[in-house]
Amino acid sequence: MDCGNARKLIEARADGLLPPGAGEGLDAHLASCAACAADRARTDAVGLLLRSRAAAQAVSADRRLDAMWTRVRAGIAEGREAPPPFRPWKWAWVPAAAALVVSALLFYPTKLDRSPFNPRTFDVSVEEVESDTATVALVDKGEDLPRVIWIIEDAKS
Amino acid sequence: MKERDAPGAPDDELIRRTLGGDEDAFRELVERYKSRAFGVVVGIVGSRDDALDVVQESFVKAYYKLKDFRFGSNFYTWFYRLLVNQAIDRWRKTSRSGEVPLDEGWLSEEVTPPDSFAHPSTPEKLLENRELGEALQKAIAALPEHHRAVILLREVEGMAYEDIAKTLGCSQGTVMSRLHYAREKLKAALGRHMGG
Numbered sequence: 001m002d003c004g005n006a007r008k009l010i011e012a013r014a015d016g017l018l019p020p021g022a023g024e025g026l027d028a029h030l031a032s033c034a035a036c037a038a039d040r041a042r043t044d045a046v047g048l049l050l051r052s053r054a055a056a057q058a059v060s061a062d063r064r065l066d067a068m069w070t071r072v073r074a075g076i077a078e079g080r081e082a083p084p085p086f087r088p089w090k091w092a093w094v095p096a097a098a099a100l101v102v103s104a105l106l107f108y109p110t111k112l113d114r115s116p117f118n119p120r121t122f123d124v125s126v127e128e129v130e131s132d133t134a135t136v137a138l139v140d141k142g143e144d145l146p147r148v149i150w151i152i153e154d155a156k157s
Numbered sequence: 158m159k160e161r162d163a164p165g166a167p168d169d170e171l172i173r174r175t176l177g178g179d180e181d182a183f184r185e186l187v188e189r190y191k192s193r194a195f196g197v198v199v200g201i202v203g204s205r206d207d208a209l210d211v212v213q214e215s216f217v218k219a220y221y222k223l224k225d226f227r228f229g230s231n232f233y234t235w236f237y238r239l240l241v242n243q244a245i246d247r248w249r250k251t252s253r254s255g256e257v258p259l260d261e262g263w264l265s266e267e268v269t270p271p272d273s274f275a276h277p278s279t280p281e282k283l284l285e286n287r288e289l290g291e292a293l294q295k296a297i298a299a300l301p302e303h304h305r306a307v308i309l310l311r312e313v314e315g316m317a318y319e320d321i322a323k324t325l326g327c328s329q330g331t332v333m334s335r336l337h338y339a340r341e342k343l344k345a346a347l348g349r350h351m352g353g
Contacts, residue, residue: 011337015311015318042344049293049347050312054196061195061205068191068213069184075217076180 001029006036014043165189168232175223183223187216190233193314194240200309201244202251203298211247215240237324241310245302289347296346300339307332308339 001009009026012018018026030037058065165185166174174182191212198215199208219236226235297305306325310316318329318336325332 011340014340015336038348039344042347043340045347046293046308046340046343047312049290050200050297050309050343053290053293054200054309054313057199057205057208058192058196061199061209064205064209065191065195068209068216069187071209071213072187072216072220073180073184075213076183076220079217079221 001025003029003033003036006030006033007039010036010040010043014047169228172223172226172228172232175220183220186232190236191216193233194236196313197237197306197309198240198244200297200313201241201302201305202247204251207247207251208244211243212240215243218243231320234320234323237310238326241306241324245306248302248305292346293343296343300342303327304335304339304342307335308343311336 006026006029009018009022013023013026030040166182168186168189171182171186175186194212194215195208198211199205202208202211215236219239222239226232300308303325307321310321310324311318316324318332321332322329
């Protein structure tokens with residue numbers, strides 16, 4: 001058994017997951033490899049120290065743990081008396097939806113014979129406009145009347 | 158996970174009674190699990206005061222969420238998920254505020270680990286070595302919170318990978334890799350004191 005396999009088995013043993021029959025090979029390796037034996041000792045020590053630490057902390061907190069039910073009961077009573085928490089985000093969608101509806105009503109063309117700008121083809125052209133301010137316009141020349149889509153004025157759109 | 162140290166009415170029955178308005182039934186659940194809960198939480202948050210708060214808050218939260226509990230599943234795994242998340246939240250808050258607690262009370266002479274936790278294959282002197290304990294404490298505090306939770310659930314609670322994965326809401330592979338990482342870090346910290 002090489003050291004790499006041995007390290008994996010050391011961890012598996014610590015977790016109670018050593019494959020059947022692997023224990024003997026591991027023990028034989030540990031007897032002949034000081035580095036892996038030290039690794040096993042450290043692995044065991046980690047578990048032992050963590051359990052000891054938790055136990056010691058629980059022992060020192062015992063009296064205060066005795067009062068845990070009193071604390072929990074007080075917390076439960078507090079929860080009953082408290083009004084339901086105000087969650088502004090719960091209704092945040094309402095103004096957003098209202099704004100969406102209003103803008104749809106405002107911007108949807110009132111003339112039903114003319115559909116909103118939604119070109120299937122980009123039948124547009126860039127044209128010069130005779131104006132003091134506008135220099136270039138993007139014009140939709142589709143269907144009936146040409147429509148100005150975009151005007152660039154003094155390099156500002 | 159088996160219900161250790163849980164004589165008396167089964168958890169499911171206590172939960173049904175609690176949902177029916179019997180507060181004493183919930184008290185029994187609190188008494189049954191408070192010590193184990195504390196043992197894990199204190200390992201994650203590092204301070205006994207914070208741990209007591211987290212355990213209390215978790216039981217209160219569990220009381221109000223009990224209606225969502227699925228009968229047939231394990232109460233403790235369900236409760237642990239809530240508990241560990243609360244503990245991790247608390248740790249994040251304290252670590253963000255720069256007040257990371259390092260409770261070294263367990264290292265003082267007045268506190269002696271119970272004999273039942275002694276391990277025959279490990280030198281007893283290990284526990285008497287204050288430097289070693291401090292090194293471990295610092296190494297635990299330096300671990301990312303999820304790694305700390307995994308190694309405590311495994312080593313202190315003896316939970317199986319599957320239960321840890323359910324508790325933390327991650328895969329078993331993630332549990333194994335976090336456990337390996339946490340062990341290596343703690344072993345490295347101990348190694349300097351154990352001639353490794």
